Amino acid sequence: MDEFKILLVDDEQEFVTTLAERLEIRNMNVSVAMNGETALRIVEQELPQVIVLDVMMPGLNGLDVLEKIKSIDPNIQVILLSGHGSTKDGIRGLKLGAFDFLIKPIDIDELIIKLNEGWKKYCDSH
């Protein structure tokens, strides 16, 4: 598997750290952010190629963060993550340039497929 940087953004610490660990076990390069502001700082510093971003977070929400990420680097591929099935958010996210939309709880294999697709798309856009 090609080495690419992944950023996981979710306010649920238990979830995000565990998911990060699972991806790391699979030799993936993963960073973690617990809120939107931290996520944007990491984006600016580390320039991850694929971001898994929770929609509902306190402070800056996922869609606001997505907008800002896209303004930093429009090629960064963002997979939106949601605890509820509001298609509205999904459609809005896709319109803002999100790559895909997943509903919690996620299947690790499905996530890995999406991450690879995101990475491939990132590569194609360069």
Place this chain on the structure above:
Amino acid sequence: MNKSIIDIFNVKNHLQRLFEIGSSVSRYDRFRRNIRIMIIALTLLPLTVMALINYYQFLKSLKHEIMTPEKVLVNKTRHSIEFYLKERLSLLKSISHMYSYEELADINRLSRILYVLKKEFSGFVDLGIIDGNSGNQLCYSGPYNLQGKNYADQSWFQEVNLNGTYISDVFMGHRKFPHIAIAVQHFERKGRSWVIRTTINTKMLDNFIGAMQLGEKDDAFILNQKGVFQTNSRMFGDVLEECPLKIMTTGHATYILESQDKYGNDIFIAYTHFSYPDYTLVLVKSHAVALRTWFALKSELLVIFLIASVLIVIAVFQLTNVMVNRIKEADQNREMAFRELEHHRKLSSIGRLAAGVAHEINNPMAIINEKAGLMKDLIAFQGDFKNKDKFMAQILGILKSVKRCRDITHRLLGFAKRMDVQIETIDFNELIEEVLSFLEREALYKNIEIQLNLSETLPKIDSDRGQLQQVLLNIINNAMAAIDDGGAIVITTHEHDEETVCTSIQDNGCGMSEETCRKIFEPFFTKKATGTGLGLPITYGIIKKLGGNIEVKSEINEGSTFFIYLPIKSTN
């Protein structure tokens, strides 16, 4: 104090109670019955009262009209008889003035006078001269041997001495046929008095009565003051018998009364009294004959009344049927609309609740999922250790349960979703075949035969492909779950009407009770051990959103049929 009559008798409340539809099963029948009774009473009662008033008024005026000519006839006949008797009386008076006692005491002269009277005037039988003091018959001309007979003790002699004239009641003479005696007293200047007396047969009375031209069932007769027949009666008796009718034998007017004959038949009696002598002329007319026209008219009126009443009753029955059926229909529609609204409201609130619950559960579920996943990863990447397989089995159990929870929450979220409808033109038959392609493997596995009766002329419809797929998947999956191995599913399509297509999905599975049928579109109602109770409510919601309708018919152990109606042109 100022309470109106309506308040006092509580009419409003009584009427309200009478026309209250209520909520029992037979409420419409009771309502229908009350309305019928009320309308029939309100229409037939005034009609009957009017008919009765008219009946009696008309009968009264008709009786009056019928009896007036009878009164005239009775009066006319009475006048004629009176005139006849007075004429005889005048004749006797004239004879007493024209001839002296000596002349009249001459038998030849007396016989000559009797002869002239018999010849020129009818009814005279005999003629006699009686001494006013002794009462001895001085001279007699006639068929009997009455010469020398003394009348001094007889009442008629005393009466003629008192009044100067006398007309007797009818009596049986020596030859046993009815007579009337007429007598006149004459005073001479010398102080001597004598009486001239004659007997008249009553044939002339019969003639007068005969001249009244009575009908077959009519009768007329003369009574004296004691109510004894002076002439024969057809119905009530012969001459000199007592009349059984109670008739007042004094008075000056002409009277009408109603009575009954001896057979109990109704009769009219018209009668009038003579001024002199004390006779009463009676005319009896049969009710049935007199009122023949009335009876004919009465029958016609009765028939008209009955026909009108029957027509009113039929009209009331038909109208109340139409009216109550409309009310029933309107109530049912309102109830259905209310139920549908309630159902939508329920779906909507459950949807909102489901979305909230799903979101709250999904986050901790995601943590469990990841923690268990990490454990699985760690165990998988480790070498063998004691109970590794057992640990792995436990973790897989946790993950399986998480997956099950995820399926439920995803369904709940799907239920709550208000997806935008994407309308496109769809060949519904093709869509069915497409959906069946997903299910072929399972059908094969369960040995289920799927028959398609798809209409070749089915028009294309404007609808949402994705949502219709979900609808068909839900229903066909349910059908497959309901049937045992070797069952069959029949899918039919046809054009229901100009605006709607219909598809029916029929299975020969276990079927459902009526109770279950009513509840299957309710959220969380399920008969399956692992069901969420959301499949059919979602299906229902989608079809309603697409402007269609869904119905189900089912019988236990016979199977179920779902009918889906979809508009050809989209309403969205």
